[in-house]
Amino acid sequence: MLTLSREPDDAEVALFRPEWSTARLDFSRPDTMRDGAPMFRGWAQDPEVSRYLLWTPHSGVDETYLFLARCEHAWREHVGHRPWSIRAGGQLIGMLGVDYFEHRLVVGYVLTRSAWGQGYLTEALSAFSEHALAVPGITRIEAHVHPDNPASGRVLGKCGYVVEGRLRRHTVFPNVSERPSDVDLFARISTGDW
């Protein structure tokens, strides 16, 4: 197997803290054996959760283990999408992940349905954004949102993100259509010097 590996730069080291917390939530690097079963039960198999995401619902827990093993690889080798597992009261409730393009980050997130509507993702994204935009060199965080996903747009708005435009026929959302859908580009930028 081809293993892509690289050394993290200073901004990346500051950004990708293995563990961090907010008032109600704990964030940590995913652990395949610990997180696989609760992730599968909690959201990976749920078509309502994945409707506006880029993956189709997992058909068995092995698919979830494989996904998590890839996440662990991404963390270890400093490449690709790196998510944190999110816990509330010790229970796994979702993930917040980042693609790192040096000065620019792209975020994605998901919560199990029973955790929706309690302000958890607003708490998570707002803390993450404050931290990330204070890291020297990071100027911008983006999120790409399907136009029919208002809950995500609302969270972004509450966390200081603005819509910069609609990217037309941009991304295939496999649970919506096999043809590329429009995407709303949200972003928050750092206010400091750069």
Ligand SMILES: CC(C)(COP(=O)(O)OP(=O)(O)OC[C@H]1O[C@@H](n2cnc3c(N)ncnc32)[C@H](O)[C@@H]1OP(=O)(O)O)[C@@H](O)C(=O)NCCC(=O)NCCS
């Ligand atoms: C998007 C998601 C992470 C939000 O998490 P959450 O913890 O429930 O979000 P919060 O409770 O912090 O805030 C949700 C906001 O959206 C609003 N909302 C929820 N459903 C809505 C809808 N259908 N239309 C408009 N607003 C909606 C809520 O009222 C709340 O806003 P308020 O605080 O002003 O009342 C969660 O719904 C989810 O996991 N969805 C599936 C995965 C997904 O779509 N991820 C995003 C991909 S871009």
